[in-house]
Amino acid sequence: MATELYLVRHGEAVANVEPVIGGMRGDAGLTARGRDQARLLEERLVDRPLHADRLVASTLPRALETAEYVARALGLPVQHDDGLHELRPGEADGLTVEQWRARYRGGEEPPGTRDPYRAFSPGGESWATFLARAGGALSRLVARHRDETVVAVCHAGVVEASFALAFGLGASGNRVDCAPLNTSLTHWRHRLSSAGEPEWTLVSFNDADHLTGSGLPAAPPRDAVPLPGEDPAAET
Numbered sequence: 001m002a003t004e005l006y007l008v009r010h011g012e013a014v015a016n017v018e019p020v021i022g023g024m025r026g027d028a029g030l031t032a033r034g035r036d037q038a039r040l041l042e043e044r045l046v047d048r049p050l051h052a053d054r055l056v057a058s059t060l061p062r063a064l065e066t067a068e069y070v071a072r073a074l075g076l077p078v079q080h081d082d083g084l085h086e087l088r089p090g091e092a093d094g095l096t097v098e099q100w101r102a103r104y105r106g107g108e109e110p111p112g113t114r115d116p117y118r119a120f121s122p123g124g125e126s127w128a129t130f131l132a133r134a135g136g137a138l139s140r141l142v143a144r145h146r147d148e149t150v151v152a153v154c155h156a157g158v159v160e161a162s163f164a165l166a167f168g169l170g171a172s173g174n175r176v177d178c179a180p181l182n183t184s185l186t187h188w189r190h191r192l193s194s195a196g197e198p199e200w201t202l203v204s205f206n207d208a209d210h211l212t213g214s215g216l217p218a219a220p221p222r223d224a225v226p227l228p229g230e231d232p233a234a235e236t
């Protein structure tokens with residue numbers, strides 16, 4: 001038995017455009033372009049139907065708003081899953097990127113030093129705890145829905161966490177930013193081997209052909225929550 005897992009990155013969010021840290025407090029939902037991207041995704045899923053058994057979504061506003069479009073196309077209710085949140089920023093939630101850097105990233109030597117075990121801000125996650133939480137959420141999702149097709153509306157970091165989970169990469173390993181596009185689909189197939197070990201097959205990645213020729217930007221100016229190794233100062 002195999003689980004077909006489609007990860008959908010949300011549409012362009014206000015937090016992608018404004019230099020604001022987009023946790024639950026700072027997330028103001030989608031931009032007008034983000035809603036247009038989600039509408040094009042909806043039209044694609046209607047024109048080229050995808051049979052799905054479950055639709056789940058992160059409860060961050062930008063993901064829930066995107067999921068509304070997907071739900072109409074699939075004819076499925078949205079099931080909420082907090083485990084699919086982007087990296088949780090803690091006290092920095094809602095601050096501008098400059099405020100976050102000044103309060104919580106001052107004195108780094110050299111600038112941009114990557115410490116996967118350092119919390120984003122007090123009360124927030126580190127890259128290591130995020131990978132553990134997001135990877136656990138994805139593992140539970142495929143375990144609960146064997147022999148089903150699941151669509152999960154989530155975030156760039158969760159898509160990246162799926163690669164870490166599939167490839168067995170730890171937090172201290174080299175980070176490879178896969179840079180999924182807004183409203184893109186990444187399709188994984190998960191099954192258990194004869195020995196009971198998880199096997200992941202990447203069927204497709206970063207599929208956003210519904211945006212081709214639309215004139216809409218596929219990639220946002222910045223991530224809603226800067227991830228390790230990024231230079232938010234250059235993106236604001």
